[in-house]
Amino acid sequence: MNNRCSHGGLNMRGGRLGLWVLAAVVSVSLPPAAGQEPPETTVLEGALLIDGSGRPPLAKSVLIIEEGKIRAVGKLGAMRYPEGAEIVNLRGKTIMPPLINLHGHLGQTRDGFNAAPHGYTAENLRDQLAKYLAYGVGTVVSLGTDQDFVYDLRAAQRAGELPGARLYTAGRGFGVKGGFPPGGPPKMKGAVDRYRPQTPEQARAEVRELVTHKPDFVKVWVDDDFGRLPKMKPEIFRAIIEEAHQQGLRVIAHVFYLEGAKALVQAGVDGLGHSIRDQAVDADLISAMKARGVFLIPTLVRDESTFAYADPPRWLDDRFFQAGLEIGVLTSLKSSAFINQNRANPDLPKLRAAFEMGKKNLKTLFDAGVKIGFGTDSGPPKRFQGFFEHRELQLMVESGLTPLQAIAAATRTSAEILGANSEFGTLSPGKQADFLVLDANPLDDIHNTEELVAVWQAGKPLPPIAARK
Ligand SMILES: [Zn+2]
Known part of the structure; x- marks a missing residue:
């Protein structure tokens, strides 16, 4: 017999928090696991289901979860429910896979606004992974700014001891002495800087050192900050890429210029970890990327954030944005001192042009069939983890992708890039039961991914960001 939840009580109009609270009650009401007990099963019925594959959505769906994994997906009225399953009514809701951010950073700020030179701590990383997940970002790749204890956190997470967004890391990335990435190591005892090799031999040796930690990717920065900083020499990045490949690792590059x-x-x-922003991409680049299967991670929102605060963007008033802010940050963002400081940036015209070029190039590359992943470069000060991932979807749609295409980039394609598409990235049988529950359909308006009422991870509901305060 099915234990139906009291659907009358599942009144979402009463509040955005109701769903996860109720769903949590469903979970704890299950009998304790024992030898003879049937497997823990949950049936979610009635939602519009966007499976992440890029295929059209399934209306009035049924999603059957067993022991934290998706067992079946189908149509309401055409599915047999497992004996004893708990049933959750999701009529009027939309479900879709969590977002996968292939380009984020951890531990660079505590409040989201100020740099935190002492912020690279296990505690802060835990908090940030929790915030990503509460915003519906199920996976984040920390791209090249980590300290070596990140590998302990990754191991702890894989052992089930670290909640939050699933963590991947490129460990310590490869930059240039006196050049990109600017900054340096965190101001903490024992903290190390990025590698900054000066010869190909040194670069190879450092890749071999990095490999001992088993990073998920290798990161290189190839940029000169509008000509102001030394750029990584081709013989250095060639050596890094060659050695990384010999060691079985893939390389993602920070880029800005078409020639780079x-x-x-x-x-x-x-992979390219940012948009190409100096000029329009051409047929040579397109054919080379396609021939070699090179993917692009656009990070449009990162580019928007370089000029947006000079003329406060509308999304500062977005309640979904504000839900994740630490105390005082909104006041700082809206202060005339901060606005004026941003307006005084002589690079503003170049930064605005770079953003527009990045959007244009995304559309060209997507239409040409280049593999487009999803990433934001969130995590440094004023690049807000969690919200920026939703903003990135909006900017991809502004660039000319459909909502369905943008979502597929952020789910299926990004899981493929991680080599994890047998585990997650789409809502199909055998995958982990990770998904978002939305109060509105993002295919009608991509902003509706912000109508987040629950985040499910391994078959369990968690509170969305709006419920955290
Ligand atoms: Zn970055």
Whole structure:
């Protein structure tokens, strides 16, 4: 017999928090696991289901979860429910896979606004992974700014001891002495800087050191900050890429210029970690990226954030944005001192143009069939973890992708890039039961991904960001 929840009590109009609270009650009402007990099963019925594959959504769906995994997906009225399953009514809701951020950073700020030179701590990383997940970001790749204890956290998480967004890392990335990435190591005892090799031999030796930690990717920065900083020499990035490949690792590059992107693709880079922002991409780059299967992570929102605060963006008043803010940050963002400081940036016209070029190039590359992943470069000060991932979807749609295409990039394609598409990324049988429950359909308006009422991870509901305060 099915234990139906009291659907009358599942009144979402009463509040955004009701769903996860109720769903949590469903979970704890299950009998304790024992030898003879049937497997723990939950049936979610009635939602519009966006499976992440890029296929059209399934109306009036049924999603059957067993022991934290998706057992079956089908149509309401055409599915047999497992004996004893708990049933959750999701009529009027939309479900979709959590977002996968292939380009984030951890431990660089505590409040989201100020740099935190002492912020690279296990506690802060835990908090940030929790915030990502509460915003519906199920996976984050920390791209090249980590300290080595990140590997302990990753191991703890894989052992079930660290909640929050699933963590991948590129460990310590490869930059240039006196150049990109600017900054340096956190101001903490024992903290190390990025690698900054000066010869190909040194670069190879440092890749071999990095490999001992088993990172998920290798990160290189190839940029000169509008000509102001030394740029990584081709013989250095060639050595890094070659050695990484010999060691079985893939390389993602920070890029800005078309010429840099071409040289990196020719050198065998696996992914571009930002948009190409100086000029329109051309047929040479497109054919080389396609021939070699090189993916692009646009990070449009990162580019928007470089100029947006000079003219406060509308999303500062978005309650979903505000739900994740620490105390005082909104006041700081809206202060005339901060606005004026941003307006005084002489690079503003170049930064605005770079953003527009990045959007245009995304559409060109997508239409040409280049693999488009999803990432934001969130995590440094004023690049808000969690909200920025939703903003990125909006900007991808502004660039000309459909909501369905943008969502597929952020779910299926990004899981493929991680090599994890047999575990997550789409809502199909055998995958982990991770998904978002939305109060409105993001295919009608991509902003509706912000109507987040629950985040499910491994078949269990968790509170969304709006419920955390
Ligand atoms: Zn970055």
